Amino acid sequence: MSRRHHFHIDHRGHSVSATVQTGHRPVVEVLVDGKETGYARGDGDRPVTVPVELPTDPPTTVTVRATPGPGVPRCLLLTDPDGEPLVMAPRPY
Template sequence: MRRRHHFHIDHAGHSVSATVETGRRVEVEILVDGKETGHGTTHADRPVTVQVELPTDPPTPVSVRTTPGPGVPRCVLAAPDAEPHVMSPRPY
């Protein structure tokens, strides 16, 4: 059975959101400031990392590491020269 989970964080003045659709095949979609900028897939409970850029000058590369399970998925934003940040789950 497929299920969608949503996560969000504000970082460096930008909005980063992740949608994780779980099931046999896990799909991860990353939005930066409301625009789709990255996509990744994995199987079962294997983690997946999606590389995206924040639209700064120059662009800042960041990554979102998603751990689909077991249990509820978890997303962590990693940026250069900063501690990794756990993204907050959203109920919608």
């Protein structure tokens, strides 16, 4: 049985949202400022990474890493290889 989970964070003046659909083949959709900019399918409970660009000048590449399970899904925003990952807050809708 699949279920949809929503996550959000504001970073560098931009809205980054992720929807994680759990199930046998998880799906992760990422929106930046309300526009779909990334999509990936996963395999079981393995983490799924989705690279996206923030519309800054010049564009900034970030990565959303979603862990669909086991248990409740989690999402992180990875801003650079040496930086701390930012936790994306779950949204109840």
